[in-house]
Amino acid sequence: MNETISVAHNYKNERLIETWQLYLLITILSIIISLAYQKIIMTQEVYYSIYGSQMEEYRIDDLIRFIEKFQIWGYIATPLIVWLRIAFVAFLIQLPFMIKYIEIPFNDIFRITAFAFLALLSADAVRFFYLFFLPKESITADALMMTPLSITNLLNRNNYSDIAYTFLSRINVFEFIWGYVIYRGLYRTGKINKIDSLLVVISVWIGILVFIIAFNLFLKTL
Numbered sequence: 001m002n003e004t005i006s007v008a009h010n011y012k013n014e015r016l017i018e019t020w021q022l023y024l025l026i027t028i029l030s031i032i033i034s035l036a037y038q039k040i041i042m043t044q045e046v047y048y049s050i051y052g053s054q055m056e057e058y059r060i061d062d063l064i065r066f067i068e069k070f071q072i073w074g075y076i077a078t079p080l081i082v083w084l085r086i087a088f089v090a091f092l093i094q095l096p097f098m099i100k101y102i103e104i105p106f107n108d109i110f111r112i113t114a115f116a117f118l119a120l121l122s123a124d125a126v127r128f129f130y131l132f133f134l135p136k137e138s139i140t141a142d143a144l145m146m147t148p149l150s151i152t153n154l155l156n157r158n159n160y161s162d163i164a165y166t167f168l169s170r171i172n173v174f175e176f177i178w179g180y181v182i183y184r185g186l187y188r189t190g191k192i193n194k195i196d197s198l199l200v201v202i203s204v205w206i207g208i209l210v211f212i213i214a215f216n217l218f219l220k221t222l
Contacts, residue, residue: 019111023086026117027079033124034078038071041131046139082117089113092204093182097191104191112185116178123148123174149173166213170205179205 017025044064051060090106090113097104126148131139142157150172157165179201186197 019107019114022111022114023083026086026114026121027082029121030082031075031078033121033128034075037124037128037131038067041128041139043136045136049137049139050141050144086110086113086117089116089204089208092207093186093200096200096203102191104186104189108189109186112182115185116181119174119177119181122177123172126174147172162216163213166216167209170209170212175205 047060047064048057051063055063087110090110093113094104094106094109127146130146130148131143134143146153147169150169152165152169152171155165155168160168182204183194183197183201186192186200187194192200
């Protein structure tokens with residue numbers, strides 16, 4: 001019991017950055033990556049390369065203008081979107097603790113999830129630099145959907161169904177780091193052991209994956 005209290009106490013006192021500062025950093029980085037992606041990667045030339053065989057030039061120009069009009073709203077909404085993404089995952093993590101009456105403050109779980117979110121931002125940054133160094137004519141729809149350091153980079157996309165490919169794309173280094181950060185953070189609260197921390201991470205990861213696959217299938221029915 002004393003060891004558990006000591007771990008929890010040290011966990012709260014080893015903060016190098018406050019949660020609101022971490023959230024602000026994530027929001028700023030998200031905006032920067034999104035802005036760089038839209039201004040540097042998604043040029044008019046790339047739009048023509050991707051949609052040239054499907055649409056007339058004037059329709060592509062209309063699409064570009066339409067996207068540009070709503071980009072500013074996307075940047076404005078970024079703080080809310082980031083908060084919702086982190087809070088949603090934090091809620092999924094806290095849910096089994098609520099069922100088992102294990103008291104871990106939501107703020108602590110939110111903080112752990114926010115740190116893990118940095119791994120996902122790193123994946124977005126790596127994708128940006130990958131596309132940045134590609135010749136413009138080589139940027140295709142598949143290239144834009146590339147998952148950095150994923151097992152799917154070694155596979156032929158045509159050999160797998162959409163569901164299987166989506167699942168395999170989630171097996172990558174950044175997802176592993178995301179899971180490890182959450183696993184380590186939960187254990188360091190001193191409220192659960194390593195096995196339970198691992199089980200929570202795996203359960204939440206599977207739950208999010210099922211949600212993503214279901215959402216993608218729903219979009220295809222529209």
